[in-house]
Amino acid sequence: MELPLKIYNRISIFYLFCIAILGVLLRLMFVNPVGFSYKNILHTHSHIALLGWVYSAIVVLLYQLFIRKKYRNRKKFCKIFIATQITIIGMFITFPIQGYALFSIIFSTLFLLCSYWFAYFFIRKTDIKLKNSNSYKLAKTGLYYLILSSVGPWSLGIIMTKLGASSPWYKNAIYFYLHFQYNGWITVIILACFLYLLEKSNISLSKNLFKKFSVFLHISIIFTFFISVLWMKPTSFIYGLAVGGSILQIIAFGILLKFTQISWKHLKKSFSKFQKQLLFILGFIFLAKIIMQLLGSFPNFANSMALDREIVIGYLHWNFLGIGTFGLLFFLQYFKMIKLKQLETYIFLLAFILTEALLFYKGLILQIGGNLFSSYFLYLFLASCVFLLATGIIFIRNLRH
Numbered sequence: 241m242e243l244p245l246k247i248y249n250r251i252s253i254f255y256l257f258c259i260a261i262l263g264v265l266l267r268l269m270f271v272n273p274v275g276f277s278y279k280n281i282l283h284t285h286s287h288i289a290l291l292g293w294v295y296s297a298i299v300v301l302l303y304q305l306f307i308r309k310k311y312r313n314r315k316k317f318c319k320i321f322i323a324t325q326i327t328i329i330g331m332f333i334t335f336p337i338q339g340y341a342l343f344s345i346i347f348s349t350l351f352l353l354c355s356y357w358f359a360y361f362f363i364r365k366t367d368i369k370l371k372n373s374n375s376y377k378l379a380k381t382g383l384y385y386l387i388l389s390s391v392g393p394w395s396l397g398i399i400m401t402k403l404g405a406s407s408p409w410y411k412n413a414i415y416f417y418l419h420f421q422y423n424g425w426i427t428v429i430i431l432a433c434f435l436y437l438l439e440k441s442n443i444s445l446s447k448n449l450f451k452k453f454s455v456f457l458h459i460s461i462i463f464t465f466f467i468s469v470l471w472m473k474p475t476s477f478i479y480g481l482a483v484g485g486s487i488l489q490i491i492a493f494g495i496l497l498k499f500t501q502i503s504w505k506h507l508k509k510s511f512s513k514f515q516k517q518l519l520f521i522l523g524f525i526f527l528a529k530i531i532m533q534l535l536g537s538f539p540n541f542a543n544s545m546a547l548d549r550e551i552v553i554g555y556l557h558w559n560f561l562g563i564g565t566f567g568l569l570f571f572l573q574y575f576k577m578i579k580l581k582q583l584e585t586y587i588f589l590l591a592f593i594l595t596e597a598l599l600f601y602k603g604l605i606l607q608i609g610g611n612l613f614s615s616y617f618l619y620l621f622l623a624s625c626v627f628l629l630a631t632g633i634i635f636i637r638n639l640r641h
């Protein structure tokens with residue numbers, strides 16, 4: 241059995257629309273009670289976002305770029321994809337009804353097994369000609385981060401039974417998972433897609449430069465995990481690792497930026513005007529993220545930010561929506577896997593700017609002890625509705641595509 245590529249893409253875009261609905265529902269609950277359990281909807285939103293939208297979009301992208309050519313592999317991929325979708329639909333049904341309980345745990349565990357199956361498939365079946373490319377090497381490490389992130393959910397079971405959900409290790413296991421998802425898996429795949437794009441234009445980082453870039457990048461990904469445990473006010477050694485990791489990430493980004501700048505004269509021919517704008521915006525979002533990350537590694541900032549839910553959610557969504565979602569939409573569009581026009585892209589960016597500004601505003605106001613303007617939650621809800629418009633247009637456009 242085999243499905244056309246557009247079906248795979250439509251499925252992930254459908255999840256994107258669904259998580260926007262769930263996110264808006266969560267924000268509506270701060271304005272008006274709507275009779276759903278906040279916790280259950282939050283679990284549904286976060287699982288469908290990371291596993292439904294981001295994961296499905298990435299595996300289809302990796303499949304299309306590195307594997308699809310061989311007929312035999314198409315059937316195998318279809319099997320893996322369908323098995324994964326069953327687990328995602330299972331989570332979509334069980335999380336709103338029962339939250340974290342037997343059936344949702346079974347489906348999320350089966351999902352993890354399907355993701356290992358995909359990782360094995362990818363590493364074995366990638367086109368032999370691509371195996372020496374920098375983009376493949378980076379994509380492969382992206383999959384290692386995906387596997388590493390799953391240590392978080394596996395350890396939750398042990399922590400729950402031995403230490404209880406109020407233990408700091410419970411929170412750290414979730415932060416471990418989130419960190420290796422957005423800083424590891426998602427970011428590395430976005431970077432691998434960028435290298436693939438360069439290679440398609442016959443531009444490739446030299447062996448030495450790629451090695452340097454990879455070493456800085458991977459050490460930085462490991463070390464910046466320690467930012468997630470700064471809320472526990474650990475020893476200064478841990479702060480040192482967090483700051484060191486953030487600086488290394490800036491250096492890694494600098495290497496790639498400099499290389500892109502040098503190759504720009506040749507590279508710019510591969511982009512339309514619209515794509516160039518999107519790439520600049522993506523670069524800016526990335527730059528802002530690594531600066532925020534560096535600030536968050538210092539004790540003064542870390543102590544106040546870690547306790548501030550709005551800043552944590554604002555920072556996480558900067559990564560999920562700015563780098564993950566916007567980055568994936570850019571590459572899906574660039575590789576002609578989805579249709580994306582200026583209208584919905586700019587509406588999406590408007591929603592991103594408005595919601596991030598409101599989240600950081602609340603965080604800062606709480607820091608300085610000021611008062612929120614009245615109807616703050618109503619405005620946050622309305623700003624989030626703009627995402628519904630953007631993702632709705634993307635979904636409908638791709639249904640018709």
Ligand code: HEM
Nearest residue numbers: 259260263264266267286289290294553560561565624627
């Ligand atoms: C499309 C627009 C989105 C909206 C309106 C939205 C909204 C929200 C809201 C209101 C929360 C709960 C915050 C709280 O309890 O304080 C949340 C949590 C979360 N969202 Fe989103 N979200 C969106 C997109 C995404 C995307 C694209 C991802 C991932 C790819 C994502 C992943 C998460 C995760 C993992 C959490 C849980 C964070 C935690 O509990 O620490 N969201 N989101």
